[in-house]
Amino acid sequence: MTNFSKETGNPFALIPLFVFIFTFLGAGIVLNDFYAFPSPVAVLIGIIAAFLLYKSSTDEKVETLIAGCGESKIMTMCLIYLLAGAFAVVSKAMGGVDAVVNLGINTIDVAYFPLGIFLIASFLSTATGTSVGAIVAIGPIAVSLADKSGASLPLISGALLGGSMLGDNLSMISDTTIAATQSLGCDLKDKFKINLFIAFPAAVLTILVFFYLGLNSDIIAIAIEKNDFSWIAIVPYVLVIILAVAGINVFSTLIIGTILAGIIGYVGGSFTIIEFTQKIYEGFISMTDIFLLSMLTGGLAAMVDKAGGITYLLVQIKKLIKSKKSAQAGIGALVGFTNLAIANNTVSIVITGPIAKEINDEYDLSPKKTAAILDIFSCIIQGVLPYGAQVLLILSFANGKLDFVDLISNAWYHLFLLGFTLVAIYSSFWDKLVKRFFSI
Secondary structure, rough: OOOOEEEEEEEHHHHOOOOHHHHHHHHHHHHHHOOOOOOOHHHHHHHHHHHHHHHOOOOHHHHHHHHHHHHHHHHHHHHHHHHHHHHHHHHHOOOHHHHHHHHHHHHHHHHHHHHHHHHHHHHHHHHHOHHHHHHHHHHHHHHHHHHHHOOHHHHHHHHHHHHHHHHHHHHEEEEEEEHHHHOOOOOHHHHHHHHHHHHHHHHHHHHHHHHHHHHOOOOOOOOOOOOOHHHHHHHHHHHHHHHHHOOOHHHHHHHHHHHHHHHHHOOOOOOOOOHHHHHHHHHHHHHHHHHHHHHHHHHHHHHHHHHOOHHHHHHHHHHHHHHHHHHHHHHHHHHHHHHHHOOOHHHHHHHHHHHHHHHHHHOOHHHHHHHHHHHHHHHHHHHHHHOOOOHHHHHHOOOOOOHHHHHHOOHHHHHHHHHHHHHHHHHHHHHHHHHHOOOO
């Protein structure tokens, strides 16, 4: 491989990274399913390309790979993934997800189905850290409500999509939040505060739109079947949110939440002690893909960086950056375009995180705000991709009664979130408000 100066970097060193991206992208296009080809295997192919292309000795390349895989932030991220998976699976097994859904359905007025679905999806995805999980739990119910009442299926579906992405973006245990904060080296609670200051007004506007549309809707009053649920099953979710916002260490927060969910499940007869331990391990296993992906991507990024690829990319990006505001916008665009290629918001953050960190430090940006921008832009793009998991799930639940254009044209939250994010980037007044309210 041709040698380049350390100051300008080496563009050819990026080839293994592009091998990974295009392997994943190409497999998704060919198979018509962006989740069929395991992403850790795609990274492995990129690593093999790095071993074949880079000139250093095999021992040196192995040493760089292992150092990247075992970097402290990468390992912290991976361990948090495991604990988040354990909490999610144990909480669901003891009836937490069903309790949240039934609580919402039992209290929704027929005129406000879209608003109710938006609120339920927001809370459930925030509590569980997954937009896909919220859509899977609520999607069939939402479509059924639209069919029976005559309410707008596109509007209800747009509410479900928006609410699920709101929670995914804000949740303390979401893999996107974990990846963004660990990449930038900031606290979860600080990123949450910045993120909330952007997402909250967008959510309020969305709620007002759905409320107005509910007042002026022409639908059939229907009797909704009431399902029993236990209030106590919701407690672990609420506790985890409170502890995380209060600044309790994320490891302690997730362990406490998992233990509490286990106690509730055991006392309520949902599982035995042995089954509780099995659920914890099941949660670990559920995070295998993202665990391996993060670890191997860390190793690949270290190899690309040592060969000069990251330096070259940064030099090119910096040519387009004229100020702190354009640096923040550039970071958002970078993760957004990566997500267009990968169709996975977490993978996009893992890939672009190191570059965002370099830009953040170079231009003396706020790591908390940069982490929020990374997470928000990845979630916005992920939520409007016609080949993204979230959109595909909703369209599949609609069973041909809904098309992509109708769904996205009713995704009000995404539109408002993008608008407020741009305000946060380009308005100095927004930064002053944040400092006044949060002292950060």
